[in-house]
Amino acid sequence: MIRRTFHITVPRFMSQVRVRFAPSPTGSTHIGTARTALFNWLYARKTGGKLVLRIEDTDKERNTDAALEELLNGLKWLGINWDEGPEIGGEVGPYFQSQRGDIYKEYLQKLLDAGRAYEKDGAIFFKLEGERYTEYDDYHKAEVEKVRTQPVVIEDVIRGNVTRREERDFVIVRSNGDPSFHFVNVVDDIAMGITHVLRGEDHLPNTSKHVELFNAFGVKPPVYAHMPMILKDPSQGKGKMSKRDRGALIEEYQQRDFLPEAVVNFIALLGWSPKDDQEVLTIDELIERFDIKDLQKAGARFDEKKMSHINFEHMKRLPIERYLPPAVSALSKAGLVDDSTDQAYLKQVLELCQQKINSFEDLPAFSAYFFSDTYAVDEKVEKKLLKRADAADRIQEVIPALESLDAFDAVTLERGIQELADSKELKIFAYFPLLRFAVSGVGGGPDLLPMLETLGRDTVVARLKKLQASLSPSA
RNA sequence: GCCCUGAUCGUCUAAUCGGUUAGGACGCCACUCUUUCAAGGUGGAGACGCGGGAUCGUAACCCGCUCAGGGUACCA
Numbered sequence: 001m002i003r004r005t006f007h008i009t010v011p012r013f014m015s016q017v018r019v020r021f022a023p024s025p026t027g028s029t030h031i032g033t034a035r036t037a038l039f040n041w042l043y044a045r046k047t048g049g050k051l052v053l054r055i056e057d058t059d060k061e062r063n064t065d066a067a068l069e070e071l072l073n074g075l076k077w078l079g080i081n082w083d084e085g086p087e088i089g090g091e092v093g094p095y096f097q098s099q100r101g102d103i104y105k106e107y108l109q110k111l112l113d114a115g116r117a118y119e120k121d122g123a124i125f126f127k128l129e130g131e132r133y134t135e136y137d138d139y140h141k142a143e144v145e146k147v148r149t150q151p152v153v154i155e156d157v158i159r160g161n162v163t164r165r166e167e168r169d170f171v172i173v174r175s176n177g178d179p180s181f182h183f184v185n186v187v188d189d190i191a192m193g194i195t196h197v198l199r200g201e202d203h204l205p206n207t208s209k210h211v212e213l214f215n216a217f218g219v220k221p222p223v224y225a226h227m228p229m230i231l232k233d234p235s236q237g238k239g240k241m242s243k244r245d246r247g248a249l250i251e252e253y254q255q256r257d258f259l260p261e262a263v264v265n266f267i268a269l270l271g272w273s274p275k276d277d278q279e280v281l282t283i284d285e286l287i288e289r290f291d292i293k294d295l296q297k298a299g300a301r302f303d304e305k306k307m308s309h310i311n312f313e314h315m316k317r318l319p320i321e322r323y324l325p326p327a328v329s330a331l332s333k334a335g336l337v338d339d340s341t342d343q344a345y346l347k348q349v350l351e352l353c354q355q356k357i358n359s360f361e362d363l364p365a366f367s368a369y370f371f372s373d374t375y376a377v378d379e380k381v382e383k384k385l386l387k388r389a390d391a392a393d394r395i396q397e398v399i400p401a402l403e404s405l406d407a408f409d410a411v412t413l414e415r416g417i418q419e420l421a422d423s424k425e426l427k428i429f430a431y432f433p434l435l436r437f438a439v440s441g442v443g444g445g446p447d448l449l450p451m452l453e454t455l456g457r458d459t460v461v462a463r464l465k466k467l468q469a470s471l472s473p474s475a
Numbered sequence: 476g477c478c479c480u481g482a483u484c485g486u487c488u489a490a491u492c493g494g495u496u497a498g499g500a501c502g503c504c505a506c507u508c509u510u511u512c513a514a515g516g517u518g519g520a521g522a523c524g525c526g527g528g529a530u531c532g533u534a535a536c537c538c539g540c541u542c543a544g545g546g547u548a549c550c551a
Contacts, residue, residue, distance in 0.1 A: 056551065181551045202544090203546095205545070238543085277489075297481055305501055357514085432512090434511095447512075
């Protein structure tokens, strides 16, 4: 068979790296989608290349504006910006496939002219080269036409050479006139001068189709890198993570007030790791260390606990000015603070909480007693502490001791309580848990002494008296 | 069924050319912190899927098996 060749103009962008993130806005943004975007972005930033954002909206039935908005919003939240694409344009646009019909027609014509495409049942198929035969196919439960093609070698940075053979012609233009994914994906990668394709492993079997297409156009395929899938947390079942799994959606992290840099850090660690043992990394450190070659081959399981830990590490490192906004946002949502809240007090409380609490979403429950006299009481702790016969005595003793203190700072408090304990031949421990419970209703929290100092004498004493009253209902 | 990919502690992973008490992190447990505590500190348990080979020797190389993941659409 004589191979007809034709000329394709490939855009020239010097020898710069051009990667692309090509999502289709069909639903909420999945963590795996975000990771693909992130790795492409990291690679572009690392190499000084360009990241192209291309919206693959050829499936009109499933695309929605809401999904697109959520996608762009999620990328921005994560700090992933694009050099060409929606909202900013670029020289090889438009960047929505739904607006690139003319380009696809042009490319399709080249295939038609070269005898590499044909119409059947109203759709247009790409024609593979090789001897044709029909065979019963077990999966399709029917006789199908197959082609004895030459195998295609996919050069993959992560996996090495992968050999695969396409054996059936495939649709490039659907019978409703819309071009299909494989076709537009390749055409756009050519037309946009894409040099590296970094995508999920689920695309690996598609890639032989894509390489066939590149070959038909007489264009050298880009460098491929197929990264591992993100799998469900073992407790959630088997298989790849689905949109319904907890922690699967970027929107969820936004709503739960996760730190975007922590989300970025965590998802970067799924299938990739820095060569040293440092795991908590800033965005800049990620860019500095990232390399496609260091990607893992095997699927990575999502781990909610680790996500939470990374988030905590980033929260702890935040300067208080940056800690304040998300914290206040979480507290306002819970109705604990508003514009009238004393800023100095708020800051003091949050400084106490920052080193202890690992998520902003838990902050309201953790710190409610600082802002309101109505807060949850842990009944287990209550039972444990108050069942002791001497609980009432200890409270009765500590109230006047606190009232008579000439100051109410942590140091004075400790000295005062210690003196009281000494005078009763008790350990300071006899008072601490009761004090904590009296003012907060729980058994844990920020360091006790600074916490009492922050709450102030009036509140502390009032709450102790309230507890005392509840202990002696008969009196 | 067929095709492709993969396989180190429960989980994420590290280990330049094959020679390590197989390292770190999350989680777990214990201890500890001027005797609160979900933070901090210290320590502990915990892995090379199985079977063959090649090699003086391997987690690292080859083969088979098993298991896992993906694909097999006029979805992307």
